[in-house]
Amino acid sequence: MRASTFFARRLLALPLLAAATVHAAPAAEKAAPKLVLVLVVDGLPAEQVQRYRGQFGQGGLRRLLDEGATFSNAHQAHGVTVTAVGHASILSGAYPYQHGVIGNNWIDPVSKNPVYCTEDARYTYIDEETKAGDGTSPMRLRVDTLGDGLRYASGNRAKVIAVSGKDRGAILLAGKTGTAYMYMDKSGNFASSSYYMAAHPQWVQQYRARRPQDGYYGKTWKPLLADSAYAGDAPDELFPATPGAPNRFPFSFYSDSGSLDADYYNRLKTSPFLDELTLEFARAAVEGERLGGTAGVTDLLGVSLSAHDYINHTYGPESKMSHDHLQRLDRMLADFFTYLDRKLGAGNVLVVLTADHGFPNTPEFVKAAKGDAGRVNAGALVASLNVALAAKYGVEKLVIAQSAPNFHLDYAAIDKLGVARAEVENTAAAFLRAQEGVAEVYTRSQFEADALGATRMGLLMRRTWNRALSGDLVVVNKPNWYFSSGSSGTSHGSPYAYDTNVPLLLSGRKWIKPGYYGQYAETVDIAPTLANLLRLRPPAGSEGRVLVEALQTP
Known part of the structure; x- marks a missing residue:
């Protein structure tokens, strides 16, 4: 790749040239955050945050929008907008041509066989079945991440933990030296792999012994808001019902066998309950690892919330199901933020929320509006x-x-x-x-x-x-x-704005200047911006800019 392409992003935002070259003044002595929380909502288009913001409760997404910096024109600025590529870009600051994660799957150049982005046959899940091709390590990620730099600069005292409903969501946020935990489809447990450790620590064993995933058996997902709140959503009739995916509320979660089995745990993924479990495990990680509890050390917690992606794939972002899930996730985040305030003290956590990609509407919805799809x-x-x-x-x-x-x-x-x-x-x-x-x-x-x-x-x-x-x-x-080889639902992966435009919200009153920013931004800007605030060198492959317009002056 020619050196000139290093600066090619300026083709997308020429008015920012002057701003991008302004050097921030040296930071005054101020307390570093105890914890950096990076939230990735899998498959969340930026427009959904803006469209539904009037319905959010207090303390969740509204807190980030009102008290933090909102970049409305932020993008996953690469052409294959899928989960693995987006997650690899967020904390590396690198584009796929450099970080090497070019898809969720790709073809091995020698064998011409398919490979999965985080598969590594040398490692297995801990206390869980591991199949060929399962995601167990960051071996295919060719660059370092912000978390790796944080670990290095602190003499490995900083802790970097990532949790997700998907293995690639956790592994690619954790980087090379962090620790990833992911949801297991067959058991509903969260587990790590032998790449990170030989056995789970005691707090993970205690969490798994409680089996909170079993408590959702027979539970029902109903709309959170009044019927009038969903008046602008697509009619249920646009979404064909199948045995495993009914097309309207209420949704009940069970297994065809009538017992707690892989069928049930897999169904949980297309529901708000997967994100509830993910945030519950993240809370256990804060307690078990004492995240934010070491004086003078900043820890990093990455949480990738996968359910919105599964729901959008099945029903589309125009659906009542997608709408309701985001409202429920908003309330979950409010509870999680309240917990962190109590645990670490208000104002001691720097929060970033973004997405790995957006989403197009289902072809049926587009065609109903006389579009081509x-x-x-x-x-x-x-x-x-x-x-x-x-x-x-x-x-x-x-x-x-x-x-x-x-x-x-x-x-x-x-x-x-x-x-x-x-x-x-x-x-x-x-x-x-x-x-x-x-x-x-x-x-x-x-x-x-x-x-x-x-x-x-x-x-x-x-x-x-x-x-x-x-x-x-x-x-x-x-x-x-x-x-797609299917006949229903929708997917992503294009260079079009509906797939690239994602939310980018930063919050932390000591470090972030609140406001609504229309300037062009990219998710590769997150890593260098956080590195700037934490006084770290940016990751080696980083090509993003520091979002100086959203930083508090010293």
């Missing part, structure tokens, strides 16, 4: 492309692997043909651009030559593409079209 089956797309390439070049399956949006060509077979690789790439790209739902296709030759053009889409896709890991063809679908 749909689903693209990547497997079928590759099959038709291979037929077209075989007709021209006489070789079957020149596309040998895919993990959408990345398609991989058989360059060895192409070389045997005596045809230039770029010619086959261009032929394939032209075919794909003509298919329904496809907006653009970028080729390896274009990436290698840095010839994607000065467009926002090109810039975001360039930031995502890693020379050693990414595909030879990278497909961008049209707005409101996405890769």
